[in-house]
Amino acid sequence: MAQEVTTTRKRDVARTNGGEPSTAAPIYLPDTDIYETVDHIVLVADMPGVAPGDVDVTLERRVLTIRGKVPTEAHDGYKRLYAEYGEGDFxxxxxxxxxxxxxxxxxxxxxxxxxxxxxxxxxxxxxxxEVKAA
Incomplete structure (x- = not known):
């Protein structure tokens, strides 16, 4: 019923502000489960840190695209010493x-x-x- 088109875990893209290139940020593929019921296909995508208003779902022809924007958190007064959590959109x-x-x-x-x-x-x-007797 649904087929995945994208296969990479993350990719770097140049973010732009009004046409001006800026730093590259990763775009993550959200972990997704797909279930089938008698009447529906149910798609569940994990997008931690994304608020409901920052989710964009589009359907163009047969291509379903889901996007989630994660706000960048600035930690004023702190100097990052070590980081495992990657910030990026989905x-x-x-x-x-x-x-x-x-x-x-x-x-x-x-x-x-x-x-x-x-x-x-x-x-x-x-x-x-229904099968009828002949």
């Missing part, structure tokens, strides 16, 4: 089959986890065919 791209009802997709965000509910089109649902 992005993931999926190609959907034609069997998704694109007009009824639902998105919710709670505690840094984005959940997308992709309803199956009627033509994609399992159909029981």
């Amino acid at each position: 992005e993931r791209v999926f190609t959907l089959s034609e069997e998704v009802d694109r007009d009824h997709i639902e998105a919710s965000h709670k505690n840094g986890v984005l959940t997308l509910k992709l309803p199956k089109a009627e033509s994609a649902k399992t159909q029981r065919i």
Whole structure:
């Protein structure tokens, strides 16, 4: 039903402010689980540090793109001695089959986890065919 297009864990991109290049920052692929029910495909993406208002979900043709912007935290008065936590935004791209009802997709965000509910089109649902005695 859904197929992953992007395969790298992170990539560096040049951030721009009004066309001016600035420092490169990593773009992370959020860890994602995909489940299937009788009526839906459910996509769950982990985006820690992303507020609900900083999530962007777009669907263009069959390409579903999810993005999450993480605000940069400035620690005034501190000098970084050691860091394991990488700061960066999230992005993931999926190609959907034609069997998704694109007009009824639902998105919710709670505690840094984005959940997308992709309803199956009627033509994609399992159909029981009655067998009649001849």
